[in-house]
Amino acid sequence: MQQGSMLIFPPRSFVGRGAAARLAEEVRRYEAERVLLIADPVLAKLGVTERLAEPIRQGGARLDVFAEIEPEPSLALAERLVAYTREGRYDLVVGLGGGSALDLAKLAAVLSAHDGAVADYLNLTGHRRIERRGLPKLLVPTTSGTGSEVTNIAVLSLAQTKDVVVHEYLSADAAIVDAELTVSVPPRVTAATGIDAMTHAIEAYLSVHASPTSDALALHAVRLAGRSIRRAVRDGSDIAAREDMSQASYIAGLAFFNAGVAGVHALAYPLGGQFHVPHGEANAALLPYVMARIAPACGGRMGDLLRALQGDGADPAPAAAASAAEAAAGAEGAAGAGGAADAFVAALHELTRDVGLPASLRDYGIGASHLDALTEDAGRQTRLLARSPLALARADIHAIYTAAWQGRA
Helix, strand or coil, rough: CCCCCCCCCCCCCEEECCCCHHHHHHHHHHCCEEEEEEHHHHHCCCCCCHHHHHHHHHCCEEEEEEECCCCEEEHHHHHHHHHHEEEEHCEEEEEEECCHHHHHHHHHHHHHHCCCCCCHCCCCCCCCCCCCCCCCEEEEEECCCCCCCCCEEEEEEEEEEEEEEECCCCCEEEEECHHHHHHHHHHHHHHHHHHHHHHHHHHHHHHCCCCCCHHHHCCCCCCHHHHHHHHHHHHHHHHHHHHHHHHHHHHHHHHHHCHHHHHHHHHHHHHHHHHHHCCCHHHHHHHHEEEEEEEEEEEEHHHHHHHHHHHCCCCCCHHHHHHHHHHHHHHHCCHHHHHHHHEEEHHHHHHHHHHCCCCCCCCCCCCHHHHHHHHHHHCCHHHHCCCCCCCCCCCHHHHHHHHHHHHHC
């Protein structure tokens, strides 16, 4: 008999425009005297860090800012930050920024209360286990994509690939999601993080661990992102589009936290580790090709995703509208699930093109000679690959990389 699904949600979430004003109040709830704010450096230049820090200081807390964050953060940076947090004897950690800042804030809060190095707790090679909750952590995303504010995972870049630290204690004590903090994000980052959020929702819906609850979350996230991602990329000041993307990112995070992601992420990690391709862009480059490969196992559910992606209120580019309509009609025709899957893959190719992201691995300077090494590293991501609705053997992984390297004709 199939067992019921276990569902996990963060203890507290504040979601919507203006939610960032709740941060100082949340800090006061913990009666924290020493607060460490871990923030993306660009936020300091924009004045966002100080705008959120000042009410915390006015509440009586001493606040230090650590802003030496890098994209796709390295293990070395995580080690340095955890040591810094131990030495500072802080009472609470705030993470402010994209997924890198939030993941590092999780590690700083939890591993500063543990012995050993961060490397000791890595999923693939570590030998220690997390045993203590560590410091309270409040996570405030300023991009719409990673969902890190509602997950129990932190991702780090290694020499050739990526690895993670995973534990329930990495979950935020409170998530604060405010679309107004995302308005200044540039178009390419908006596109990459938006596709990242959509990938989370798509993979959660197709995961072998999907449930009715995660399905509902995933489909609504795709619906929100599908109708607004192009608008958010075209005009970052479109606050309605930003709100949709912010909500989509949060909801997709809840979906994949409960159902998991799979093949796209397994293959994206080596692109980040070996070639420093930003995570959202790596997902975008691989998403259509992974979907095409696994379609025989989940074509019907891809039809559901297609309808959500092209639902009422979606905003495809004019050139894409006719072909999208044709694809949708084909999906409903005699071809059935196979037609729906083909139409869904085509829609993903169009979306990547419309938001201006590279269409092939060659665009990142990756040569065909590197595909074997990428395949070997991706094959080690067994935690992710186990959730795929179609088992991906080495030959499948290599074929996906090859297709993504060649690009769509």
